[in-house]
Amino acid sequence: THFGFRDVRVEDKQKLVGEVFSSVARKYDLMNDLMSLGIHRVWKRYFVATSQVRPGDRVLDLAGGTGDIAALLRDRVGPSGSVVLGDINGAMLRVGRDRMIDRGRVAGFEYVQCNAEKLPFPDASFDLITIAFGLRNVTDKDAALREMERVLKVGGQVRVLEFSEVKAEWFKPVYDFHSFNVLPRLGQLFAGDAGSYQYLAESIRKHPPQDELRAMMEAAGFARCSYKNLSTGIVAVHTGYKV
Numbered sequence: 001t002h003f004g005f006r007d008v009r010v011e012d013k014q015k016l017v018g019e020v021f022s023s024v025a026r027k028y029d030l031m032n033d034l035m036s037l038g039i040h041r042v043w044k045r046y047f048v049a050t051s052q053v054r055p056g057d058r059v060l061d062l063a064g065g066t067g068d069i070a071a072l073l074r075d076r077v078g079p080s081g082s083v084v085l086g087d088i089n090g091a092m093l094r095v096g097r098d099r100m101i102d103r104g105r106v107a108g109f110e111y112v113q114c115n116a117e118k119l120p121f122p123d124a125s126f127d128l129i130t131i132a133f134g135l136r137n138v139t140d141k142d143a144a145l146r147e148m149e150r151v152l153k154v155g156g157q158v159r160v161l162e163f164s165e166v167k168a169e170w171f172k173p174v175y176d177f178h179s180f181n182v183l184p185r186l187g188q189l190f191a192g193d194a195g196s197y198q199y200l201a202e203s204i205r206k207h208p209p210q211d212e213l214r215a216m217m218e219a220a221g222f223a224r225c226s227y228k229n230l231s232t233g234i235v236a237v238h239t240g241y242k243v
Protein backbone atom coordinates (compact mmCIF):
# COMPACT_ATOMS: atom_id res chain seq x y z
CA THR A 1 0.00 0.00 0.00
CA HIS A 2 1.16 3.53 -0.62
CA PHE A 3 0.22 6.11 1.96
CA GLY A 4 0.81 9.30 0.03
CA PHE A 5 -1.30 11.46 2.33
CA ARG A 6 -1.08 14.46 0.06
CA ASP A 7 -3.46 12.69 -2.31
CA VAL A 8 -5.88 11.64 0.39
CA ARG A 9 -9.13 13.29 1.47
CA VAL A 10 -9.27 14.37 5.11
CA GLU A 11 -12.08 11.97 5.96
CA ASP A 12 -9.95 9.05 4.75
CA LYS A 13 -6.97 9.96 6.89
CA GLN A 14 -8.39 8.47 10.08
CA LYS A 15 -8.90 5.12 8.38
CA LEU A 16 -5.41 5.13 6.89
CA VAL A 17 -3.81 5.99 10.23
CA GLY A 18 -5.70 3.04 11.70
CA GLU A 19 -4.35 0.72 9.03
CA VAL A 20 -0.81 2.01 9.47
CA PHE A 21 -0.75 1.36 13.21
CA SER A 22 -2.55 -1.98 13.00
CA SER A 23 0.02 -3.15 10.49
CA VAL A 24 3.01 -1.98 12.54
CA ALA A 25 1.75 -2.72 16.09
CA ARG A 26 3.75 -5.88 16.70
CA LYS A 27 6.95 -4.54 15.18
CA TYR A 28 6.43 -1.05 16.58
CA ASP A 29 8.92 -1.17 19.47
CA LEU A 30 11.70 -2.80 17.46
CA MET A 31 11.24 -0.28 14.66
CA ASN A 32 11.47 2.68 17.05
CA ASP A 33 14.81 1.43 18.30
CA LEU A 34 16.13 0.81 14.80
CA MET A 35 14.94 4.07 13.27
CA SER A 36 16.18 6.29 16.08
CA LEU A 37 19.21 4.20 17.12
CA GLY A 38 17.54 3.93 20.51
CA ILE A 39 17.44 7.70 21.04
CA HIS A 40 13.63 7.73 21.37
CA ARG A 41 14.15 6.19 24.82
CA VAL A 42 16.25 9.17 25.90
CA TRP A 43 13.67 11.64 24.55
CA LYS A 44 10.87 9.80 26.36
CA ARG A 45 12.74 9.68 29.66
CA TYR A 46 13.50 13.39 29.42
CA PHE A 47 9.87 14.11 28.53
CA VAL A 48 8.57 12.37 31.65
CA ALA A 49 11.38 13.42 34.01
CA THR A 50 10.82 17.12 33.28
CA SER A 51 7.01 16.96 33.56
CA GLN A 52 5.30 18.21 36.69
CA VAL A 53 4.01 14.71 37.58
CA ARG A 54 3.64 14.15 41.32
CA PRO A 55 2.83 11.17 43.55
CA GLY A 56 -0.91 10.62 43.68
CA ASP A 57 -1.59 12.23 40.30
CA ARG A 58 -4.16 10.92 37.88
CA VAL A 59 -2.50 11.05 34.48
CA LEU A 60 -3.69 10.53 30.90
CA ASP A 61 -1.19 9.33 28.32
CA LEU A 62 -2.97 9.94 25.05
CA ALA A 63 -2.07 8.10 21.85
CA GLY A 64 -0.14 6.01 24.36
CA GLY A 65 0.37 3.12 21.94
CA THR A 66 2.46 0.35 23.47
CA GLY A 67 2.87 2.23 26.73
CA ASP A 68 6.46 3.53 26.93
CA ILE A 69 5.39 6.86 28.43
CA ALA A 70 2.67 5.32 30.60
CA ALA A 71 5.20 2.94 32.19
CA LEU A 72 7.57 5.80 33.01
CA LEU A 73 4.70 7.87 34.44
CA ARG A 74 3.47 4.96 36.53
CA ASP A 75 6.78 4.91 38.43
CA ARG A 76 6.27 8.56 39.35
CA VAL A 77 2.63 8.68 40.43
CA GLY A 78 3.22 6.00 43.05
CA PRO A 79 0.67 3.60 44.54
CA SER A 80 -1.90 6.33 45.18
CA GLY A 81 -1.81 7.61 41.58
CA SER A 82 -3.07 6.14 38.34
CA VAL A 83 -2.31 6.23 34.65
CA VAL A 84 -4.86 5.98 31.85
CA LEU A 85 -3.44 4.77 28.55
CA GLY A 86 -5.70 6.08 25.79
CA ASP A 87 -5.32 5.14 22.14
CA ILE A 88 -7.60 4.90 19.13
CA ASN A 89 -6.05 1.63 18.01
CA GLY A 90 -7.00 -1.62 19.75
CA ALA A 91 -3.99 -3.52 18.37
CA MET A 92 -1.53 -1.00 19.83
CA LEU A 93 -3.33 -1.04 23.19
CA ARG A 94 -3.27 -4.84 23.31
CA VAL A 95 0.48 -4.93 22.62
CA GLY A 96 0.92 -2.31 25.35
CA ARG A 97 -1.18 -4.19 27.89
CA ASP A 98 0.57 -7.49 27.17
CA ARG A 99 3.97 -5.82 27.59
CA MET A 100 2.95 -4.35 30.96
CA ILE A 101 1.62 -7.70 32.17
CA ASP A 102 4.81 -9.45 30.99
CA ARG A 103 6.80 -7.03 33.12
CA GLY A 104 4.52 -7.69 36.09
CA ARG A 105 2.97 -4.23 35.90
CA VAL A 106 -0.74 -4.46 36.39
CA ALA A 107 -1.93 -2.17 39.20
CA GLY A 108 -2.65 1.48 38.52
CA PHE A 109 -3.24 1.23 34.77
CA GLU A 110 -6.39 1.64 32.77
CA TYR A 111 -6.64 1.09 29.02
CA VAL A 112 -9.16 3.14 27.12
CA GLN A 113 -9.73 2.92 23.39
CA CYS A 114 -10.59 6.48 22.41
CA ASN A 115 -10.21 9.17 19.79
CA ALA A 116 -8.19 12.17 20.96
CA GLU A 117 -10.66 14.42 19.16
CA LYS A 118 -13.54 13.33 21.39
CA LEU A 119 -12.36 12.13 24.79
CA PRO A 120 -14.73 9.95 26.85
CA PHE A 121 -13.83 11.66 30.16
CA PRO A 122 -15.62 14.32 32.20
CA ASP A 123 -14.21 17.86 32.47
CA ALA A 124 -11.25 18.33 34.85
CA SER A 125 -10.36 14.62 35.18
CA PHE A 126 -6.54 14.71 35.04
CA ASP A 127 -3.58 16.40 36.72
CA LEU A 128 -1.31 15.80 33.73
CA ILE A 129 -1.89 14.85 30.10
CA THR A 130 0.90 13.60 27.86
CA ILE A 131 0.85 12.84 24.16
CA ALA A 132 4.06 11.52 22.62
CA PHE A 133 4.46 11.03 18.89
CA GLY A 134 0.69 11.03 18.68
CA LEU A 135 -0.62 14.51 17.83
CA ARG A 136 0.94 14.25 14.37
CA ASN A 137 -1.44 11.42 13.53
CA VAL A 138 -4.60 13.14 14.70
CA THR A 139 -6.75 14.55 11.90
CA ASP A 140 -8.25 17.51 13.77
CA LYS A 141 -5.40 18.61 16.01
CA ASP A 142 -7.20 21.74 17.22
CA ALA A 143 -10.15 19.64 18.39
CA ALA A 144 -7.78 17.25 20.17
CA LEU A 145 -5.98 20.11 21.96
CA ARG A 146 -9.33 21.61 23.04
CA GLU A 147 -10.41 18.22 24.40
CA MET A 148 -7.16 17.91 26.37
CA GLU A 149 -7.78 21.36 27.83
CA ARG A 150 -11.31 20.35 28.80
CA VAL A 151 -10.37 17.15 30.65
CA LEU A 152 -7.36 18.73 32.39
CA LYS A 153 -7.79 20.07 35.95
CA VAL A 154 -7.05 23.72 36.69
CA GLY A 155 -3.33 23.91 37.50
CA GLY A 156 -2.73 20.83 35.39
CA GLN A 157 -0.06 20.51 32.73
CA VAL A 158 -0.21 19.25 29.16
CA ARG A 159 2.94 17.97 27.46
CA VAL A 160 3.38 17.17 23.80
CA LEU A 161 6.42 15.29 22.53
CA GLU A 162 6.54 15.38 18.75
CA PHE A 163 8.79 15.48 15.73
CA SER A 164 9.47 19.05 14.80
CA GLU A 165 11.63 21.20 12.55
CA VAL A 166 15.37 20.48 12.49
CA LYS A 167 17.27 23.71 13.21
CA ALA A 168 20.91 22.83 12.42
CA GLU A 169 21.59 23.44 8.71
CA TRP A 170 24.37 20.85 8.49
CA PHE A 171 22.07 18.15 9.78
CA LYS A 172 19.24 18.71 7.30
CA PRO A 173 20.65 16.66 4.37
CA VAL A 174 21.54 13.81 6.71
CA TYR A 175 18.05 13.87 8.16
CA ASP A 176 16.40 13.98 4.72
CA PHE A 177 18.42 11.00 3.58
CA HIS A 178 17.50 9.10 6.72
CA SER A 179 13.79 9.96 6.36
CA PHE A 180 13.30 9.22 2.69
CA ASN A 181 15.87 6.50 2.00
CA VAL A 182 16.82 4.74 5.20
CA LEU A 183 13.37 4.68 6.86
CA PRO A 184 11.37 3.02 4.07
CA ARG A 185 14.19 0.49 3.59
CA LEU A 186 14.26 -0.36 7.29
CA GLY A 187 10.47 -0.66 7.17
CA GLN A 188 10.67 -3.02 4.22
CA LEU A 189 13.47 -5.08 5.72
CA PHE A 190 12.25 -5.51 9.29
CA ALA A 191 8.50 -5.01 9.08
CA GLY A 192 7.91 -6.03 5.45
CA ASP A 193 6.15 -2.72 5.05
CA ALA A 194 7.77 0.26 3.31
CA GLY A 195 4.45 2.12 2.94
CA SER A 196 3.88 2.73 6.65
CA TYR A 197 7.37 4.17 7.02
CA GLN A 198 6.91 6.30 3.93
CA TYR A 199 3.83 7.63 5.71
CA LEU A 200 5.90 8.28 8.82
CA ALA A 201 8.44 10.43 6.96
CA GLU A 202 5.67 12.39 5.21
CA SER A 203 3.66 12.95 8.38
CA ILE A 204 6.75 14.35 10.12
CA ARG A 205 7.28 16.91 7.34
CA LYS A 206 3.66 17.99 7.41
CA HIS A 207 3.45 18.44 11.17
CA PRO A 208 3.29 22.08 12.38
CA PRO A 209 6.75 23.32 13.41
CA GLN A 210 7.59 24.61 16.90
CA ASP A 211 6.09 28.12 16.85
CA GLU A 212 2.99 27.04 14.97
CA LEU A 213 2.22 24.28 17.45
CA ARG A 214 2.74 26.66 20.36
CA ALA A 215 0.21 29.05 18.78
CA MET A 216 -2.24 26.16 18.33
CA MET A 217 -1.90 25.28 22.01
CA GLU A 218 -2.56 28.89 22.99
CA ALA A 219 -5.60 28.95 20.71
CA ALA A 220 -6.91 25.82 22.44
CA GLY A 221 -6.87 27.73 25.72
CA PHE A 222 -3.58 26.68 27.32
CA ALA A 223 -1.55 29.27 29.22
CA ARG A 224 2.23 29.79 29.55
CA CYS A 225 2.90 27.72 26.44
CA SER A 226 6.55 27.03 25.67
CA TYR A 227 8.73 24.45 23.99
CA LYS A 228 12.20 23.00 24.12
CA ASN A 229 14.04 21.47 21.17
CA LEU A 230 15.79 18.15 21.66
CA SER A 231 18.45 16.86 19.27
CA THR A 232 18.46 20.14 17.31
CA GLY A 233 14.70 20.06 16.83
CA ILE A 234 14.28 16.51 15.51
CA VAL A 235 11.75 16.50 18.33
CA ALA A 236 10.37 19.24 20.56
CA VAL A 237 8.70 19.09 23.96
CA HIS A 238 5.76 21.49 24.21
CA THR A 239 4.29 22.46 27.57
CA GLY A 240 1.11 24.30 28.48
CA TYR A 241 -1.03 24.82 31.59
CA LYS A 242 -4.67 25.14 32.41
CA VAL A 243 -5.20 28.19 34.58
Ligand code: SAM
Pocket residue numbers: 017021062063064065066067068069086087088089092114115116117131132133134137138139
Ligand atom coordinates in the same frame (compact mmCIF):
# COMPACT_ATOMS: atom_id res chain seq x y z
N1 SAM B 1 3.01 7.35 22.57
C1 SAM B 1 3.56 6.10 22.05
C2 SAM B 1 5.06 6.19 21.94
O1 SAM B 1 5.57 7.30 22.14
O2 SAM B 1 5.71 5.18 21.69
C3 SAM B 1 2.93 5.72 20.71
C4 SAM B 1 3.14 6.68 19.57
S1 SAM B 1 2.57 6.05 18.00
C5 SAM B 1 3.76 6.75 16.89
C6 SAM B 1 1.13 6.97 17.64
C7 SAM B 1 -0.13 6.44 18.28
O3 SAM B 1 -1.17 7.39 18.06
C8 SAM B 1 -0.63 5.12 17.71
O4 SAM B 1 -0.70 4.17 18.75
C9 SAM B 1 -2.00 5.47 17.14
O5 SAM B 1 -2.93 4.43 17.25
C10 SAM B 1 -2.39 6.67 17.98
N2 SAM B 1 -3.41 7.55 17.39
C11 SAM B 1 -3.47 8.00 16.11
N3 SAM B 1 -4.54 8.79 15.94
C12 SAM B 1 -5.16 8.87 17.14
C13 SAM B 1 -6.33 9.55 17.61
N4 SAM B 1 -7.08 10.30 16.80
N5 SAM B 1 -6.68 9.39 18.92
C14 SAM B 1 -5.94 8.63 19.74
N6 SAM B 1 -4.83 7.97 19.36
C15 SAM B 1 -4.44 8.08 18.07
